């Protein structure tokens with residue numbers, strides 16, 4: 001199952017437009033805040049498919065029956081670029097547990113790269129709702145590697161993959177490797193192409209560098 005949220009008109013598309021725009025994206029603080037705002041919208045949309053229970057809330061004047069989500073949510077993020085998007089989702093899923101994965105593209109001299117995995121900090125995800133967050137789904141290699149590392153910490157009830165921009169290739173890669181009963185994919189937009197260096201076109205450039213500055 002895949003939800004491409006940008007297909008519907010909403011304010012999300014304004015935030016994605018600003019993330020992509022070369023005349024706006026150089027403002028680091030705005031870039032991070034726009035990722036965070038996207039995270040808030042993804043959290044709101046995703047909340048609609050969680051399971052709910054009715055609770056009674058005591059007000060000063062009586063008792064209200066309110067239907068609230070009752071899932072145990074674990075928000076998992078791939079460093080670095082995932083951090084602002086993660087924070088946006090955590091603003092709404094404020095009771096969620098959190099996992100962090102260090103995985104980045106390590107380039108060789110010939111321009112080829114492999115995904116370097118170094119660190120994971122993760123609670124048990126057994127029977128929980130896992131949300132795996134990264135703004136960019138290019139080849140899908142980082143996302144799948146992170147997902148496999150997370151599975152060492154239990155079998156989730158269901159996994160939600162969240163990316164602001166996916167490529168066709170990356171989305172298809174995830175679909176090939178994860179069944180619909182296992183995972184739901186949420187993306188803001190799906191772009192057609194990858195460059196020879198596997199950057200998404202038109203994409204937005206390097207999300208980690210735009211959020212936190214260029215690496216050495």
Ligand SMILES: O=P(O)(O)OC[C@H]1O[C@H](OP(=O)(O)OP(=O)(O)O)[C@H](O)[C@@H]1O
Nearest residue numbers: 079080081104105138139140141142208
């Ligand atoms: O789908 P893939 O082909 O694996 O590419 C996507 C990955 O690339 C980016 O991270 P990057 O390696 O640039 O690390 P950074 O966030 O530290 O910049 C992005 O945030 C994803 O994690």
Ligand SMILES: O=c1cc[nH]c(=O)[nH]1
Nearest residue numbers: 138199200205206207
């Ligand atoms: O287009 C891309 C691909 C990978 N990582 C990014 O930050 N951007």
Ligand SMILES: [Mg+2]
Nearest residue numbers: 206207208209
């Ligand atoms: Mg990067």
